[in-house]
Amino acid sequence: MATNGKIIGGSFIIDELDASRVATPEDFSEEQRMIGDTTRDFIEGEVLPNDEHIEKLDYELTVKLMRKAGELGLLGADVPEAFGGLGLDKISSTLINETLAKASSFALSIGAHVGIGTLPIVFFGTTEQKDNYLPKLATGELIAAYCLTEPTSGSDALGAKTTARLSDDGQHYILNGSKLYITNAGFADVFIVYAKVNGTDFSAFIVEKGTPGFTLGPEEKKMGIKGSSTRPLFFEDAHVPARNLLGEVGKGHLIAFNILNIGRFKLAAGCVGAGKEAIELSSRYANTRQQFNSPIAKFPLIGKKLAEMNIMTYVMESMVYRTAGLFDEALQHLDYTAPDAGTQSAKAIAEYALECSINKVFASEALSFIADEGVQIHGGYGFIQEYKIERIYRDSRINRIFEGTNEINRLLIPGTLVKKALKGELPLLQKVQALQRELLSIVPVQTFDGVLAEEVHLLAMAKNIFLMVGGIAVQKYQMALEKEQEVLANLADIMIQVFASESALLRTRKLIAKSGEAKAANAIDMTQAFIRESFAIVEARAREALSTMETGDTLRTQLSVLKKLTRMNPFDTVAVKRRIAARVIQGEKYIV
Template sequence: MSGLPKGGSFLFGDTNPQDIFTPEDFSMEHNMIYRTAAGFVNDQVLTRMDDLEAKQEGLIRELLEAAGELGLNGADIAEEYGGLPMDKISTTIIAECMGRSGSFAMTQGGQTGIGSMPIVMFGTHEQKMKYLPGIASGEKVGAYALTEPGAGSDAMSAKTRAVLSEDGKYYILNGTKQFITNSAMGDIFIVYAKIDGDKFTAFIVDGDSPGLSTGAEEKKMGIKGSSTRSVILEDVKVPVENQLFEIGKGHVVAFNILNLGRYKLAANSVGNAKFALELSAAYANERKQFGVPIASFGLIKEKLAEMAMKIYAMESMVYRTGGLLENMMESLDLTGEDSGQVAAKGIEEYALECSMNKVFATEALGYAVDEGVQIHGGYGFSAEYTIERLYRDARIYRIFEGTNEINRTIIPVTLMRRAAKGDLPLQEAVQELKSKISADNPVREGVAGLVQAAKDIFLIAMGMSMEKYGKELPKHQEVVGKLANLAMQAFAMESAWLRGEKAAAKQGQSAAKLKLTMAAAYSYGTIGKMVCEAKEILAALTEGEELVNALITLERLAMYTPQNTVALRQEIAAAVSEAGKYVV
């Protein structure tokens, strides 16, 4: 890992724009994969969306097998086990393109992510040989059974039990899992249970095992085309060779898989949000009121621009993180039998970034589909228009793969833990910042200045929070959640700005103008909100004269000259309307 940036280190120094990966860096192969995945979704999934939503018998398997023939299911699976291994940018591209496919994105994501990656990363050679080829081809459907009726976010409180049979050949599983994607047609279930009631362990369970049954289909708000049921385990015999990884180490499997799952869900969100903007821009161009297209109205322009800016920020974050993950993979020795575990450990380095991507992207998607409905007006509330389905489908994104509340707590807590281990200079950065604060702090100029201001705002708020609460800070979730927002926005602003700067250095300011405008509009529109959120944190930590002094410090850190963001948004909206879709 020598030379690679540590997870969270972006907060403590400058990043060279040339060191990040952006969509403009796609290779010819990446572009080919994009065309293949997007073509599959547009031609084979979206054209059959009504049948998919009606749960037409056999359609999901047909689509999974079609995706398998194109290599879209095996991108994370070694060729030895039937896959078509690709780099992390390619798997991100596939996830983004699948984001347009509605409920099929959940089915295919369960297949290629949480439903198979536990075997990819933690399985034995024999387990991989037995199960992965079918998943890669789409002939076998994978599912992930972690959640229980009484244990949602608190996975470790699971009640499903596993007891070794008297002859030592089987584990006998009993329990119920809830909200399990792909459960109706699942051939392979990754199930978590406690051996003897206390050793949390992962198992591979065949879908046709006697005693395994599923409940009725959940009547869901959205993603209706995917199967979601409870899974009931009644004296299910699981061969001991199907125990996955080590006894009592199920949490290692679960949490490492969730890191990648969160990241891919963010990539799904990028594709889904682009689709929402495409539908909205097309409608705004066509719909006329008072004799002119509504795209010419200022408040519609503002919505289109804000959607585009958020998409630009989330896209920049996602592919920046993809570059970090790919560089990590390239730095590791993945030739041994434990290569999957080595890869999982490498991905864990960027767990904080994965959580930030998940929260930011899923909430940006929520904004995009909500404003998409608003732009459509009354028609947006009609099932005749696609935006209505996107609105319903998007809501689950903030709940999947660890709720956004859970992921928010992960961000500051991970920073604290890594700082305590000496991996990140959190305390040192806070002290250095305090020593620099003076009455003559310069006004922050340009987006670069705002990016540094954003980091400084987080550091001063984080430092005061740790001084106030120490190790008890994680218990104060209201403060922790706001700290997470500050860190996340700093990452979003910096990612957007770095991408624009990299493009300008390569193509020139003129060619990169829209990217730079996006970054500026987003940053100037966000920094004031960060100041307000930081004020709430400081007011929760202190009062009286101490609070006054803290607020003065905050104001010194965030002095900047506002820009005309109305004009910037108009420029962005004009580009979106002309293209009829997201464009940079």
Template sequence: MGKVINSYGGKGGSFTIENTNLENVLIPEEFTEEQKMIMKTTKEFVEKEVTVLGEKAQQLNYQLSKDLVKKAGDVGLLGVCLPEEYGGLGLDGIRFAMIKESLNLGPSSMTATIGGQMGIGMLPIIFFGTAAQREKYLPALQEGTITTSFALTESQSGTDASSIKTSATLTEDGKHYILNGNKVFITNAGFADIFVVFAKINGTGFSAFIVERETEGLSIGPEEKKMGLKASSTCSMTFEDVKVPVENLLGKPGEGHRFAFNTLNFGRLSVGAGCLGNSKHALEVSVKYANQRVQFGKKISSFPLISQKLANINIKTYVLESMVYRTAGIFDEKLKEINFSDPNLEENSRKAIGEYMIECAINKVFGSETLDYAADEGVQIHGGYGYIQEYEIESIYRDSRIKRIFEGTNEMNRMFITKTLVKKLSKGQLPELQVALEDSEESLQNSLTTIAFNQTLDQETYLLSVTKKIYHMALAQALKTYDKGLEDEQEVLSDLGDIVIQTYAMESALLRAKKLVELNGEEKSANAIDMTVAFIHEAFDQIIGFAKNTLYTTSSGDTLDWQLNLLQESSRKAPINPVVLKRKVAKKVIEVESYSV
């Protein structure tokens, strides 16, 4: 069992106000031997069962995919989040993130099938199924003898999932629901044995159903020809008077939207962890190529602009790793509260999964954009060869692009972050933030200092504090200008969301670096310190830009002049030399030919 974490009082979004104690943060360097063994087992599984397939790992093969799922079940990977009473290892958010990362340290097109099974395929049944449903399906799912799929998306309802048209009508005898409609872009649909299908009862009651593949009236469309993830099955589905037993209704009628959105919330943490593995893999592929490729009589890894790319990928990946396991730690604390014998399991599960929806959305956005950066720069490092299918970076590039789209587009997630924080404010769930908003400008002005920073990471700690106060000022002005109309101002919502994302990223990296200094001393933590300093200074400059955009849109006249002057004063900081920092980071990456802390 891993370490129990509770970073900030159990309140999602509280990091925008409160400081987090080091002892309440999980970092990868503190993984237990058991946790390390789980990662080792997963990595070995990928190497022995996926990487060795070569080109076949990039080709769709139903039987190969099903065999791979079965083998994953044989080594226990599919039971990562399964309650012990159903044959799993027990609920564990940390373990879940570790396996999702490790599955993506190699070719991820085929392992996406496993990810879909252990993630959004099984989670609705785990958290929201009846005891009978869990007993019927979970043992076989964790063994890998049957496969599953999550069927939500429709042609006219992607991000707007609540607008689905698939209907469910209760028969006169009350024994079945009759489903009619269509689904698109359904992962694993080509071979899945059961589907979690979302439909509206009588056109309004958004509900979820477990539908078995052989049910009459259910038909699966042809495989979509995708840009990437070519070894992963993606099909449409058609329901024509599909007869589903009432026993297969998942949860209560009309509550399906809660299951869908909370499952996707868990899925966003999953995406962040998966992107972490992908980013490490992209970096390793790229640095090995850079060390082999010779131009002008030198390895291209020795060229400063190539080494800078490697450093930037490593730094972003370090920050993402810090975020993923910090989030997994606090998420795990909530999962420990779930009791599967509790009659209120459904509601308790919803609350546990939903508490950190802001943090999970942050991981999804930052993770997918870190991966896109790593993949894109990886192709650039390869030059023309990066455009050739023979080189692995080409498939990494194609496979990465979908991550910014599924589990909610990044645009939607940015707005979701701000909307969720505002909603929490309106419900009185973040009283400390409400207080901070009321005197935000005065608080920001009083926080500015000319004191010299003598200790390592002192200035970065100060910049983080100022960042939070800048956010308070920007959010307060947006609420003052738009009030409830803020939810329609997408540009402002997005800029505010970006400030929150960067704040969480800065703090996660800073907390990890400080903890490493406590554990190992400054000398042994020099690389983490350098990466943290470089990232925080660049992120802080970006935050100033996001805040300016918000104020330009929400303020005017003397008020705007005052706020911009205050923002200008806030942006003052002692300069750093990013070139020197990144050259040191790159040197270590080039030496070990992989991600390095």
């Protein structure tokens, strides 16, 4: 569904999209590939040789390397040219983010700086604030941190206890309270801090290091990402200049939640890069590790793991760049110097909040699976710190907590969709009603002709299943639906699988149109295997949700309808995954 050529957020669940509208890695321009190469050269030439020191939390080294990244333009990709940055498209900044992932903790330090640290000023700062901070943030002269979480408020961000009071002379806001788990805290110069003005109005502030009354606590001892700084902050009558209020009093939620949306998307991009590295490490190891007089790569169960790791990475990558393309379209005409730039930004980012949550949940869980399988392929060596797969495994765990837990994001996904429908932005309820009339008729036996034809059908049926189950949920619970978290989570999982399947399918169809079926053979195999297994997840989640909502004859009738929608021809996934595995093992890397 598109309005004035723009794709409406969440419309994927009710509409078909032309493959030509989807951004994919195969569309990278020469300039974008050069940016990726520059990032890769910097990581391999400057960061990885210092990896051991970074992991020991060497502040000075991290800041030095961040400034080198700034000299190369890697910190200024999302900063407009008018304020000293490169003002690159979102595909380019996403590629930088993905490529940085190989730098482990250092990638997190940069990610927190360029994303949730700098973007609040890019999108919501005044012209004066942008002029003052952005040129220095783009070069790394200043390092940024984002400060939202508190000891008593994590997912419930609006439950923050930190307060701000305007001084009697109107020159300062006086902050009191604390923040917890702040990335880059140990060496940051600029902190985006959220506090409630007069204890009620949630607002954002730019706080500089050295502000009287502002102090740091000790470094946290963490399970992973050990080379990144994570410290608490304390404010005791900290006087912040009134001009450093970011946005409007009481409108901090617009900044916090929209920046979190971007953070979720950028986190998913990092998961893509980590997934690729895990495949490379694991396939190389599998080719060299001998057991029973044979490389373990020749064992089908090891090949199956590598194939599934490759499939999940392909799907992740397809989702991430599809979403980057959506943001490019939404933000390409934004005037960052305009007085209403913040309002424009909030609207553009919020449009795809649902897709950002989907990316975050799927990618963080996919990487957890990939890292776990990577350790398993390495066997006992995977448990030893000398092998990097051990660190990838530890570091990946935080992704399911960062930027809003996956549980919270699962609640947001269907909740956001329903809100868009109630606002009239999506004809969701009309689609539900039309489907309910259609389901009364008998679904004819389907025949499929051509590559991926059945996958197209299965995707359409998955969307119908969501509309069926979602329609029943809304009718049964109405406004109380938000309390039925298990049902919402099942609906979210169906939406996640639909977006994931469609992203892979559209990318593969675009690849076939460009290069032909022969060159797209691996992509076709991965898409077929993923959609079949994804469809089984959709059926299972729908069955569980229906069984939660109904009983007796009503439930039996609904399950009968579900059975009609889930007819699927037998498919040999073993043979397909063996073909994928052979390609990965031969290339010793992620293979499209």
